Structure formats: C-alpha cells, structure tokens
Amino acid sequence: MSPDPRAPAPRAPGGTTPKIRIRGLKKAFGSNVVLDGVDLEIAPGESLVVIGGSGTGKSVLLKCILGLLTPEAGSIQVDGEETVGLSEREMDRVRRKFGMLFQSAALFDSLPVWENVAFGLIQAKEMKRAEARKLADRRLADVGLEPRVGELYPAELSGGMRKRVGLARAIATSPEIIFFDEPTTGLDPIMGHIIDKLIVKLTSKLGATGLSITHDMASARRISTRMAMLYKGRIVWNGPTAEIDRSGNPYVEQFIHGTDEGPIDIPLQDHFA
C-alpha cells in the first residue's frame, strides 16, 4: 500500500508557482529513516495541515523546510528557489519570509513579552526599538492581549497566553509563510478553539500561506483548506479538507476515526497476553 515514488507528485490547486515545493525529501537519523521521499506542494494563500501520528516525521519535515535540519536527499523550493544547500547567510534571507509558532511557544525567557514579539522586527528588520514596541503592542492586541502583558516575562504567563504571544511573534514581521507546530497541543479545548480561530483570522488578514502539523483532527479541520497525511515518512494522501471524510484511503480513515484496527501498525508489547 506504499505509494509509488514515480507517481506524479500531489498537485496544489491552481497552475501558479507553488509557495513551497518539496520533492523526494529524505532524512534519517543514523539507521532510523524518518522521511522517506516526501513530495508536497503548497499553493500561495492556502492553509495546508499535515496530519499523522506521533513519530511519523511531521516535526522533522517542518525543521527541514526551515533549514534547522539538513535533508540527505531531495529538494525544497520556496517561491521557486531551491533552499537545500544554501549557505547560512542566504538561508537567513529566505527565513525572513517565514514565521513559526513552536509547540511550546519557545519564548525567550530572558526578554519581556513585548521584546519577544518585536524580536524579528528589531533583529532581522532593524527597526527602532520604540517603533517596534508600538507594533508589538498592536500584534498583542491582534491576539487579544492587553499592552500591559508586554511588560511581563514569559515565565509569568499561562499556557494559553504563551501560545498567543508565540502567535503574535510569528506574525509580527508579516511573513509570507507561517508554520504552526501542534498549535493546540497542551491547551484546553476552548483555548484550542480560540487559537485556531486566531490562526485562521490572522493568516487570512496577512494573506499568508499556512503550513501546520498536528494530530488534533478537530483543530486540523478548523484551520486547513487542504490536508495531507504523513505515514512512515511519505505522504499517503492529500486533498481538500472537505473531502477528508470520503478519502477512501484506509490510512486516513483509520486516523480520523482513531481506531486501533487498520493498516496503521503501532507495535506494542502486549502486557496482558
């Protein structure tokens, strides 16, 4: 049931240059092959969610695109420009198009909240601190936080607030592409819903392209226009969100229903045998 590697890659809707185009991406850690030939395209303005179980390589895929990990083989193009093999300096130029919301928000705990939000503006865009501060306050308002929160340090915030500050930081530089790593993990369902709404609202406001990874199906349905499923290092299905329930793909069926019977094989030792 593994997909034929020579089959034409899943096409993004529309005939324009894809925002991100991935071909034959491979990454292994020692003998552990994590990505085994990923093909994926993301069209400008769409919101793609990559679903898949824990340990299927979703985070590794994201880190390869961001240039935090170097793949063994394959190609990643951003706006038609090949990014695999770019020097660190050139990659920094490409990264200015990106915004990223980390799973645990990854706020800099030595800096107050407003400086976290303004970090990209001050460092990468060389904006004056006073000006960046004003913009940071606006971004905090965008995610529903008062300006006084800007004075606090990340350690003083709750999980939901941290996530919102992380979101404000991810959008502060008005990036063209925003990555979301498990945006709702660790939040209660209501806060998860609020974060999802903010993600949809802010990406469309910026006209940005979104790429998220998650295993939370409720969240995936809310934030995506298209979904792709990653299993054993390959994309096994990819299609519009509206069609997810009639995909006819046994992997997707099993995943969205969360049953333990199906082609997805999770080896467990049976302690009750």
Added chain:
Amino acid sequence: MAEPVVPVIQPLGRAFLAFLAVTGRLVMFASQALSHCFRPPFFGRLIVRQMIEIGYYSLPVVGLTAIFTGMVLALQSYTGFARFSAESAIPNVVVVSITRELGPVLASLMVAGRIGAAMAAEIGTMRVTEQIDALVTLATNPFKYLVAPRLIAGVVTLPMLVLVADIIGIFGGYLVSIYKLGFNPDTYIKNTLDFLIFQDVFSGLVKAAVFGFIITLMGCYHGYNSKGGAQGVGQATTNAVVSASILILSFNYIITELFFAR
C-alpha cells in the same frame, strides 16, 4: 595469538577516536564563533550585559579568594623564610606568585564555577526548549546572538577582574605582614613596588584573557550541544565547569612556558 590483545586495544582506540571527534567539533565550534566575533552586526547591548554578569557580579567571590590567598601566602612564606632569616623576601614572593599565577588561575577557576555553569545552563535550557530554533527562524544567527557576545565579554572582562584580584591579593599579603608579622609598612610597600615587574603582571593578564575565552567557550559549547531535557542540561553544566577547569590548568602551564622558559 592476537585475541588477548583485542579487549585492551579496542577500548583504547575507541576512546582515542572519541577524543579526536570531540576536539574536532570543539575547534569547529570555536572557529565559527570567532568568525562571528569579528563580523558585524555586533550586539553591544548584549556584550555589556554579559560583561556586567561576568565582571561586576564576580567581584565579591574573586575578591574574597584573592585576599585570603594573599594573606595565606604571606603567612606561609614567613614560617618558611624565617628559618633562613629571609623574611625580607616576603613582598617579593607575594607579588610574583599573585601576579603570575594565583591571581589569574584562582580568579578564573572561581569564574569558571560561577559563569561557565550559568552559561551552560542558560544556553542548554534554550536548546531543549526550542528557543535556539526560534532564534534561527527569526533570522538571527545563534552564534552571533548568543555565543559571540559571551566570548567577547569573557576575553575583555577576565583581565580586568584579574587586575582587581592582583591588587586585592597583594593587599592581603600586606595586611598580614604589617599587622601580624610586624613589618614596616613603608619598607614593605617599597619592596613590593621594586618587585612589581611589568612582564609578570602582563603575563597574568594574557592568561586571564585566554582563560576568559576558555570559560565562555566551554559554557557555550556544552550548553549549545546539550540534549535530552533537564538531565541533559545538568550534564552540560557539569561538563562546562570540569572541562573549563582542566583546560585552564593545562593552558596555564603552556602560557607560563611561553613567557618564562628560557
């Protein structure tokens, strides 16, 4: 025939290869960090912050170390030299030992414990909580933003700290010699100044700059490469202090040899 040798040779070879690998990684880390120390942009604000952290906040512990060392030095030399009626050599012993060796080495070892550990813990925590990845995605090079300011601050601040330690250490020797051993203050100060040689002080400050580099490099390297959560950060902290201390002591010998071996 060869079989009994294998169990002995194999671990030796493995340890040697591991040593080479670590040395290689360290040299690559250091050269990458150094290249960022000389290329703009420079983060002045961060350098000053680290200098305050390394220099100003280490003053109490370094001062205490220095004053007691100077005091003990005077006391111990007196018990030895009195037997040969050579008490007048005490200012000489104090001045030379403090400026050449004890000032730089002891101050740096104290700073290694204080600063090396703190740096490894801070950078290590940033690594395991993805803050370093976040820096990269915000188009900021972590070597430039985290490592270079610390290295620069270490190399600049340690000599200043050691200069202070030298003065306090010599003053400690003075206190004991005057108030306990009954030396004449004027003669003692005159002897101290006579024996105060530029090259001794200078060699101590060169050592301090090298030790400052070693301390901050070890703190950053072990923190940057830490993995595996809280335990990994703890391990990084220990490694940073131990490796910095060993390198300080061995480089102390090398620099002494360069300066004073005839």
